[in-house]
Amino acid sequence: MKVSPRESPEMSRIPTPGPRRTARGLPRGRALDPAALAEVEALLAGCPRDREQLLEHLHRLQDRYGHLATRHLRALAHAMRLPMAAVYETATFYAHFDIVDEGQAPPAPLTLRVCDSLPCLLAGAAGLGQALAAGMDSARVRVTRAPCMGRCHEAPVVEVGHRHVGRATLAEVRQVADSGRHEPAPVSWPRLDAYRGAGGYGLLQALRAGAVTRDELAAQLEAAGLRGLGGAGFPTHRKWRFVLAEPGPRYVVINADEGEPGTFKDRHYLELAPHQFLEGALVSAEVVEAAAVYIYLRDEYPGLHGVLREAIAEVEAAGLASPGFIVLRRGAGSYVCGEESALIESLEGKPGKPRHRPPYVAQRGLFDRPSLVNNVETVWWIPEIHRRGGEWFANQGRRGRKGLRSFSVSGRVRRPGVHVAPAGITLRELLDEHCGGMAEGHELLAYLPGGASGGILPASLADVPLDFDTLQPYGCFIGSAAVIVLSQHDDLRAALASLMAFFADESCGQCTPCRVGTVKMLGLLEQDRWDAAQLHGLSRLMIDASICGLGQAAPNPVLGALAHFRDRLEAQGIRIVGEEPAP
Numbered sequence: 188m189k190v191s192p193r194e195s196p197e198m199s200r201i202p203t204p205g206p207r208r209t210a211r212g213l214p215r216g217r218a219l220d221p222a223a224l225a226e227v228e229a230l231l232a233g234c235p236r237d238r239e240q241l242l243e244h245l246h247r248l249q250d251r252y253g254h255l256a257t258r259h260l261r262a263l264a265h266a267m268r269l270p271m272a273a274v275y276e277t278a279t280f281y282a283h284f285d286i287v288d289e290g291q292a293p294p295a296p297l298t299l300r301v302c303d304s305l306p307c308l309l310a311g312a313a314g315l316g317q318a319l320a321a322g323m324d325s326a327r328v329r330v331t332r333a334p335c336m337g338r339c340h341e342a343p344v345v346e347v348g349h350r351h352v353g354r355a356t357l358a359e360v361r362q363v364a365d366s367g368r369h370e371p372a373p374v375s376w377p378r379l380d381a382y383r384g385a386g387g388y389g390l391l392q393a394l395r396a397g398a399v400t401r402d403e404l405a406a407q408l409e410a411a412g413l414r415g416l417g418g419a420g421f422p423t424h425r426k427w428r429f430v431l432a433e434p435g436p437r438y439v440v441i442n443a444d445e446g447e448p449g450t451f452k453d454r455h456y457l458e459l460a461p462h463q464f465l466e467g468a469l470v471s472a473e474v475v476e477a478a479a480v481y482i483y484l485r486d487e488y489p490g491l492h493g494v495l496r497e498a499i500a501e502v503e504a505a506g507l508a509s510p511g512f513i514v515l516r517r518g519a520g521s522y523v524c525g526e527e528s529a530l531i532e533s534l535e536g537k538p539g540k541p542r543h544r545p546p547y548v549a550q551r552g553l554f555d556r557p558s559l560v561n562n563v564e565t566v567w568w569i570p571e572i573h574r575r576g577g578e579w580f581a582n583q584g585r586r587g588r589k590g591l592r593s594f595s596v597s598g599r600v601r602r603p604g605v606h607v608a609p610a611g612i613t614l615r616e617l618l619d620e621h622c623g624g625m626a627e628g629h630e631l632l633a634y635l636p637g638g639a640s641g642g643i644l645p646a647s648l649a650d651v652p653l654d655f656d657t658l659q660p661y662g663c664f665i666g667s668a669a670v671i672v673l674s675q676h677d678d679l680r681a682a683l684a685s686l687m688a689f690f691a692d693e694s695c696g697q698c699t700p701c702r703v704g705t706v707k708m709l710g711l712l713e714q715d716r717w718d719a720a721q722l723h724g725l726s727r728l729m730i731d732a733s734i735c736g737l738g739q740a741a742p743n744p745v746l747g748a749l750a751h752f753r754d755r756l757e758a759q760g761i762r763i764v765g766e767e768p769a770p
Contacts, residue, residue, distance in 0.1 A: 223262040236267045239554075241536030245278055246486075246517055254285040254293045273537075280538035280695075281519030282334075283486050295326060297364060300333035300346040304448035305639065305671055305685050306597035307335075310342035310354075318357050319345070328364060334522060334689060336487045337451040339597035339671075340604045349489040371490030374458055379501040382462035388507055390573045391466050394473045399573070401427070401474045408569070410577030412589030417442055417525070417562030418637070418666040418736075420655040423569075426559060427474050429549040433557035436478040439471050440553055440560045442530055443484040443491075446522040447638035448689060449669030452593040453563035455605040457491050460567070461498040467566030469508060475559050479511075483530050485518045492517065522693035526735045527560040528552075529695065540697045541735035562667075564593055585611035588654045592665070596622055598672035599629040611652040614670065618649075629674035633752065637666030639686045640740035643747035662746055679755055683744055684712045690741040701738025704729040708745065717756075719749055720765035 230247050234240065244267070248259050255278055264274040278284045287293050301307075301316035320330040338344045341353025345360050348369025352360055363369075382388070393399040405424040414420045430437055445453045457464060472480050484492060495515055502508045516534055518524055524533045528542035531553050542548075552558025572580050581589040588611030597603045601623030608621055614634055618624055625631055631646040636653055642663030644651070651657065658664050673682060691705035708725055711717065726742035733739045748756065753763055 217257075217261065219261055219265055220258040223256070223258040224265060227259055227262040227266050231266060238267070238269065238536045239534065241267065241269070241274065241277055242281075242517065242519055242533065245281075245284055246519070249284055252293075253296060254287045256293075257286065257288045260286075277536065277538055281521050283520035295329040297328045297348055297369065298346075299323070299328060299330045299360065299364065300336075301330065302334070302336050302338075302342070302344040302346075303332045303685070304335035304339065304689065305635075305682055306339035306449055306603075307342040307344055308681070308685055309598055309673070309677060312343035315343055315345070315355060315357060315360075319360060322357065322361070323364070334520075334693065335446060335448040335450070337445060337454045337485070339449050339451055339595065339669075342597060342603075346487075371493065374490050374494050376458060376461055376494055376498075379462055379498070379505060382460065382466075383505075386574065387462055387570070388466050390570050391469050391473065391507065394470060404470070404474065404569075404573065407573060407577040411572045411580035412584075413565065413568060413572060413580065414590075414655060415562060416564040416568075416593070416667070417445070418447070420665075423561070423565060426549065426561070427471070430475045430557050430559045433550055435476060435557070437475050437557045437559065438553045439468060439475065439477040439480045440527070440531065440534070440548075440558050441468050441480065441482045441566065442525065442527065442560060442562045443482055443488075444518050444525045444530060445562070445667060446485060446487075446525050446693075447640065447667050447669050448686070449597055449635065449638045449671045450595050450667045451669075452595045452605050452667065454488055454491065455593070455595075456564055456567045457488075457494065461494055462502075463570055464563055464567045465498055465502055465513070467569040468513070468561075469502075470569055471559060471561060471566055472512075475557075477559065478556075479514055480508075481514045481516060481534055481553060483516050483518060483524070483534055486520055487518075521695075522689075523695045523735070523737055526737070529735070530560070531558065538695070540695045543734065583609050584654070585609045586652045587611065588652060588657070592654065592668050594621075594653075595667070595669045596672070597670070598634075599626045599631075599674040599677070600624070600672050601626055610654040611657070613650045613652060614644075614672075615649040617653070617670065618672070625672070625674065629676060631672065632675050632677060632755075633673045633679070635669070635671040635673075635744070637664050638669035638671070639689055640736065640743055641666045641669070642743040643751070645751040648751075662743065662750060678759070679748065679752055680712065680759055680761060683748055684709065686744050687712055687741065690737060694737060698732070698734040698738065700729045700732040701734070701741070704733070704738060705741050708742065712745065715761055717749075717761055717763045718765045719763055719767060722746075722749065723767045 248255055260274050261271055264271040285294050301312055303312055336344050338353055343355050345352045345355040347363045349371050350369050352363055405427055408424045413423045443453055468480050499513045503510050521539045524530045524539035526541045527548050529539040533539035548558045548560055583591045590610045591607050592610050594606045596606055606621035608617055633643050633645055635641055635643050636658055653665055687709040691709050694701045694705050696702045726746055729738050729742055
């Protein structure tokens with residue numbers, strides 16, 4: 188006899204649902220608040236309501252009210268004709284949005300964000316954060332941790348509202364908090380007239396006039412050896428050709444979301460010469476016949492948002508770009524959005540989760556159209572290389588390497604900062620020639636040649652050339668050339684745990700190897716007994732099966748520590764058992 192599901196023993200334990208609480212056809216869930224809708228409509232007056240605007244509208248709400256109330260999120264969903272689930276999922280994905288549900292108290296009016304990236308931890312950020320949390324009025328001030336803010340040369344760093352305090356002390360942070368000066372500090376930068384007076388935008392005009400062809404410029408960049416300087420190192424001229432091979436419309440997307448702990452070179456170039464950057468971006472758009480240029484700038488650079496808005500307005504007023512051709516967008520606090528496909532997802536108003544590939548973004552990127560994605564420094568060099576020649580740039584390298592690299596140096600050095608040096612320079616040379624050597628009382632123990640994800644090397648390998656393709660034999664890569672220097676006074680296990688905690692916190696959660704693997708590895712690092720075989724096995728799983736570079740690169744510092752620092756770790760009380768599995 189056939190038993191119906193309701194009559195089966197298993198199903199009999201499931202209660203029969205009662206009558207519907209809402210009539211058929213009426214919306215389910217919480218009701219729309221008319222007052223919240225009126226507030227949202229007033230805030231969005233004159234603004235487009237396309238899905239790609241979602242992050243911008245969330246920022247408007249956050250800026251206006253200091254948080255995102257769920258009643259405003261429902262109103263925003265209604266105003267944009269989006270499902271509430273889509274709005275809520277996007278808002279909760281990003282660290283800089285504070286969600287407040289009905290019945291919850293909003294956060295304190297002022298937020299202090301204490302950077303807890305490795306360079307700031309080396310400079311005492313943990314103790315500073317504890318002192319601030321204990322000494323501030325919690326009803327007026329909220330103290331929270333924050334990932335890298337791109338000011339590692341000024342560690343420790345605290346953001347008071349939207350004003351950054353570098354080399355922060357308890358007294359100085361309190362003074363800024365009490366002063367009411369919580370907006371970004373002003374940035375002095377060369378205006379359009381000064382840049383054009385020195386020949387700026389000459390390349391752009393020559394391209395438009397036909398005096399320089401795209402093939403000639405591509406050949407120049409090929410001779411220079413210019414590669415993607417955000418980390419991947421893909422030759423720039425080849426990327427141009429790949430995008431051009433696809434049917435239009437095409438887009439140029441500029442990745443200004445450098446979030447790698449230890450990296451701050453893009454901020455340096457945007458402050459140094461924003462018009463040179465804009466010319467490089469517009470030249471790229473001219474070459475690939477792009478319909479628009481989108482700039483995705485990290486939210487941790489609030490002062491630069493104002494700089495770029497003004498610079499773009501100058502470009503438009505001068506007729507160098509039509510109004511709206513250059514689109515500036517804000518990130519919202521997500522490291523994974525530095526990955527090009529995750530960045531594009533974010534530009535489209537979605538959670539910044541990396542896409543599966545193929546297709547690649549050069550084929551189907553922004554709005555499902557071919558997209559040229561470059562980082563800030565890459566396009567910044569284009570006008571300079573054209574002016575001085577491809578051979579000039581190529582000849583700057585050492586040991587057979589081509590070009591210049593912008594090293595973001597932080598940690599135990601006398602002169603941290605952005606140092607432009609020849610590709611192929613060694614760490615020892617970088618320290619001696621550009622950084623003034625090690626800081627007083629510190630001796631070189633280890634260094635990270637490519638930020639948190641680039642691995643770790645001992646002092647005995649300080650003579651390895653620093654460039655693309657030179658570090659792979661040692662289990663490392665240069666990435667964005669973020670060099671973090673550690674000394675004999677530093678706790679190596681604490682440094683490794685800090686790096687892994689960053690990756691665990693920044694994982695987008697899309698794939699299990701990264702989401703679970705980073706948390707699992709962090710737990711293993713916090714134990715006093717390390718099983719090398721287990722750590723290597725977990726690392727291999729993450730490297731082989733993670734969707735994007737975050738999970739693939741997260742184990743690199745741990746693998747480097749096991750290869751080069753066993754004695755040091757054991758001296759810290761860690762018992763390491765087992766060996767690396769045979770290949």
